[in-house]
Amino acid sequence: MRAAAFLDRLPETRWPALWLVALCLLLWLPGFFTIPPGDRDESRFAQATRQMVESGDYVRIRLGEVERNKKPAGIHWAQAAVVHGLEAAGVPARGQIWAYRVPSLLGALAAVLATFLLGRALVGRRAAFVAAAMLAPSMVLVVETHIAKTDAALLASITIAMGLMGRAYLAPDRFSPTMAAGFWAVLGLGVLLKGPIAPMVPLLAGITLAVMDRPRGARFWRLSAPWLAALRPGWGLPLMALFAAPWFVAIGIATEGRFFAEAIGGDMLGKVSSGEEAHWGPPGMYAAIFGITAFPSAWIVLRALPQAWAERMSPPVRFLLAWTVPTWLLFEAVATKLPHYVLPTFPALMLLGARWAMDPLRVAPPRWMGWLGNAALVGVAVGLPLVAGAAALHVEGRVEVFALLGIAAGAAMAWVLLRLARAQAWGRAALAGAILAVPVYASVLEGVIPRLQAVWLSPRLAAQLAAVAPGLPDERFGVVGYHEPSLQFALGGEIRLLRDGAAAAAFLAGGQGRIVAVNDRQEAAFRAAAAERGLTLRELGTVAGLNYVRGRQVALSLFRVD
Template structure:
């Protein structure tokens, strides 16, 4: 009863920000400092930012010696600023992956707070607080806070922009020029983070609203958008361009136009037309995995959908549907699919779910949808730590205590939430789900993942090199058979990525004091080439582990020339 009373009082709090910040930190800090740099995107972003810090070149983006013309520089600037700030106060952060993750954590927290504070105009104060609490533990957001890349920061920009757009839509006459300036400036920052994705969300929502709001019986081309004047498009759009354009001009000059041809033709169009980097998925995939990506809040959102559609004539609900549905459908149509792509729609979905949960006159969902939500909740609550338990057995051949604790926490979580569902206490269930997710995530993120030592091949290899050759310059180290970006982050962008065993032998022969790591598949060719060159090899040890990106075990042996 005490817990129920506490959960009932939470939405009434006059100061929601401290409660939400505390919830976010409890959910996101486990594993934040202890999980090594991951492959591949995280290490690519972090290493490119590290090279930006080292070189003081804040225009061009490079990974090793190669130009990385894929995404704008916004996240790299944020990561570099964090590193400079930490080093200014005496914290050595340049080689620490957690420092590069801080912009993701801060961005996710801004998104949660914006859902609460700006969502009030759409669903009311109490429901907005619940929606923010539902967003914080969504699995895809928890994962993004632990990855040093763009998507959590992008979510912050989109959530703030759409929150302001919602106010312009509901009360266009009271929408101030300052709010309009904030809307366009935030979109400009979003462009610097991930190109057109940030303005795409309000554009799709605006087109949808203009079509839905047209007078009854009017032709399709007769649109209605009184809110457009409130957004001050005349000077707002130039403001967005002004925020983002200087870097785009600078990078165009610095790369002689290569950035635009590679980012637009080689990255963006490939995602639309084909499954880039084997990330293809069929239409409907995001809906199929929603119970996982939005755990533990998905079951409430699923129950809210029929009632939300029935209430689509209400302006706030119509806006939230226009925010979520077109963006979701667009990403379902794109060939390349990754779970975080639909994250910009999550704040709107959580607001719809919280509105339903806090409504005493809520419309109940069909039985099959209720059943699906229960299965998703219980399945993920128990399945996530169970998978972690299996990973410990498969990779390390041990039962990790953290995984066992997580299974117990998951069972307790599912039992308590389903009990609340039987009592129709949906507001309590929404908040309890966020709180009960804390030990489940902590068990996996802190108790299991950092302890799967076999999968962290790059950090172990870097430690082995530091032990046998302390202070070895990065340019004197070469590797054949393991070209993962995490090794570049662990040892420096100047390491030599060698394609064959013969190239590794040539690398050792070309200068004194060099060390090469040779994969087991290249070792025979390496030894033959070394013998042909008359090199006397010294074996310095080896590292064996699981390359989880490629799904195979590898052994990397260290050699130098006597």
């Protein structure tokens, strides 16, 4: 009874922001400092930022010796600011991956707080608090807080912008110039983070609202949009451009136009027309995995959708649907699919879910949707730590006690929430789900993942190299058969990524004090090429494990000329 009373009083707390911050930190800090750098995207972003810090060039984005003309520089500037700030305070942050994750954590926190603060105008204070608490434990957001890249910060920009747009839509006469300036400013920052994605979401929502709000019987082109005048686009669009244009002009000059050719013609259009980097997915994929990506709140959102559609004539609901539906459908149509692409719609979905959960006159969904939601809840609550434990058993041949604790926590979570569902206590269930998700996530993020030594090849190879050749300059180290960006972050941007065993032998012969790491598939060719050059090799140790990106075992042996 005490727990039930606590959950009932929580939306009325005098310190809602403080409670939400505490919840977010409990959910997100496990693993934040201990999970090593991810092999691909995270290390690409972090290493490019570190090269900015070391070179002092904050216009061009480079990874090693290669230009990285895919995303704007906004997230790199945020990461560099954190690194400089920590180092000014005496914290050696340049080689610590967690320092580059701080903007992601702060961006996610800003998105949660904006869901509450700006969502109050759409669904009321109590439901907005519950919605923010539902957003915080969403699995895709929990993952993004642990990755040093753009998407959590982008979510903050979009959530703030859409929250302000919602106020303009509901009460255009009370929407001040300051609010309008904030709307365009955060969109400008969003453009600096990920190009057109930030303004795309309000643009699609605005088109949808203008079409749906047109007077009955009016011509298609006679649109009704008083909120548009409230947003003051006449000076707002130039303000948005002012935030982003200087860097785009500078990068265009610095790269002689290559940035735009590669970012637009290669990266963006490539994702639309084909599954970039084997990330293709069929239409409907995001709907199919929603129970996972939005765990543990998906089971409530799914129940809320039928009533939301039935009440689409209500202005707040119409706005939230306009925020969600066109953006979701667009990403379903794009060939390249990654789970976080639809994350900008999650605040709206959580607001719809919380509105339903806190409504005493809520309408029960079709029975099959309830069963689907329950299955998603139970399956992920138990399945997430179960999969983590199975991975530990498969990769390292050991039973992971933290996975067992996580399975127990997940089972307890499912039992509690299903009991609350039977009692129709949906507001309590939403808040309890966010709180009970803490031990489930902690068991995996702090207990299992950092302890999977076999999959963290780059830090182990860097440690082995430091043991046999401390202080080796990164340009004197070459590697064959393992070119993951995490190795560049671990060892430096000037390491040599060599093509094959013959290239490794040539690299060793090219100067004194050099070391190469050669994978097992290239070792025979490397030894043969070294023998042809008359090199006497000395093996310095081997690091073996699983390259989880490619799904295959790798053994990397270190060699130098004796």
